[in-house]
Amino acid sequence: MYAVVKTGGKQYRVEQGQTLEVDRLGDPGTEVSLRPVLVVDGDTVLAAPDQLSSASVTARIVEEVRGPKINGFLYKNKSNNRKRWGHRQTLARIEITDITKG
16 A cells, blocks of 8 residues: 655655655654545555545654755856855655555
8 A cells, every 4th residue: 555645845655664755844753644645555546535535644753854965156257246055955754654545
C-alpha cells in the first residue's frame, strides 16, 4: 500500500515506515497528518475527493535538517555592481507511521 501526499507545494510517493525530507512542518517529535492525493492498495485506487475524504496519512517529525547550500551571484557589466548571496533551506525529516483508507 502506498499513497501520494501533498505538502509544501510538492507531491511525494510514500509508504509506511519510509523517511523523507520535506519543508519544515513543526517541532521534532510531533505527529502531523498529511493530505493524500492518491491511495493505492493492490488493485484498489482511491483518487476522487469523496473517496479521499476519509483517507489519511500520519507521520512523525524525526528531526530538523538543513538542505544543501545554494550560492548566488549577481553581476552587472561595466558598473562595478556585484552581489553574492547564499541560502540553506530548513527541512523536516519525517517518518511515515500510518496510511489509512478510511
